[in-house]
Amino acid sequence: MNKRPIDIVKERLDTVPVNVGAILRALDVDVRKDAELGEDISGEIRRDGERYIVSTSGDEHAFRQRFTLAHELGHFVLHKSLIGTGLDDSKMYRSTEAGDFYNTAIKLAHERQANSFAAKVLMPKPLLKQKIEEMSEGDSKPHISELCDLFQVSYSAMKWRLVNLGWAHKVEGIV
Ligand SMILES: [Zn+2]
Incomplete structure (x- = not known):
C-alpha cells in the first residue's frame, strides 16, 4: 500500500535541523535551491509531466529558502x-502574477495553511519542546537565537512558532 504524503513527511521530523529537501525528494519532488526566479518571487512549484519541481530564490538567505521549501511542500x-x-x-507568500504562473485557485487561506504547515515541519512541536528543555537549567532559559541556529529558521519564524505554541516565556530574547 502506498504511503500517504503526510505520513512520509511525519516520518522525517525527528532530527534537527529537519531536512526539508530530503522530504521533498522522498515525495519524488525535485528541488532547486538558489534558483533564478523573478524579482518579487521567493519560490515556486511547477508541474512537468508527472513530476513536480520546487524552486527557491537564490537572492534569499539559506534559512529563508528553507522556509520557502517547507511552504511549497505545504502546497x-x-x-x-x-x-x-x-x-x-x-x-509575502502570496500567489502572484509576477512569476511564470498566476494561480488564482490559491487563496489567502491556502497561503496561511502552507505557512502553518511550514512552521510545523521546520519546528516540530516534540523536537522544539525537547530542545528547550535540554537548553534550560534552573532559571536559565535558551536564547531564541540559539534555537534559530539549531532549527535553521529565521528569528521571525521561530518567534511566530513559539508564540503560537504559548511558549514565548520559555526563551530569552523575544521582543
Ligand atoms: Zn504559497
Whole structure:
C-alpha cells in the first residue's frame, strides 16, 4: 500500500535541523535551491509531466529558502489538486502574477495553511519542546537565537512558532 504524503513527511521530523529537501525528494519532488526566479518571487512549484519541481530564490538567505521549501511542500501535500501547471509565491507568500504562473485557485487561506504547515515541519512541536528543555537549567532559559541556529529558521519564524505554541516565556530574547 502506498504511503500517504503526510505520513512520509511525519516520518522525517525527528532530527534537527529537519531536512526539508530530503522530504521533498522522498515525495519524488525535485528541488532547486538558489534558483533564478523573478524579482518579487521567493519560490515556486511547477508541474512537468508527472513530476513536480520546487524552486527557491537564490537572492534569499539559506534559512529563508528553507522556509520557502517547507511552504511549497505545504502546497504539495495540502493543495496538490489546485497546483495545476504551477504557482509562484511572492515574498509575502502570496500567489502572484509576477512569476511564470498566476494561480488564482490559491487563496489567502491556502497561503496561511502552507505557512502553518511550514512552521510545523521546520519546528516540530516534540523536537522544539525537547530542545528547550535540554537548553534550560534552573532559571536559565535558551536564547531564541540559539534555537534559530539549531532549527535553521529565521528569528521571525521561530518567534511566530513559539508564540503560537504559548511558549514565548520559555526563551530569552523575544521582543
Ligand atoms: Zn504559497
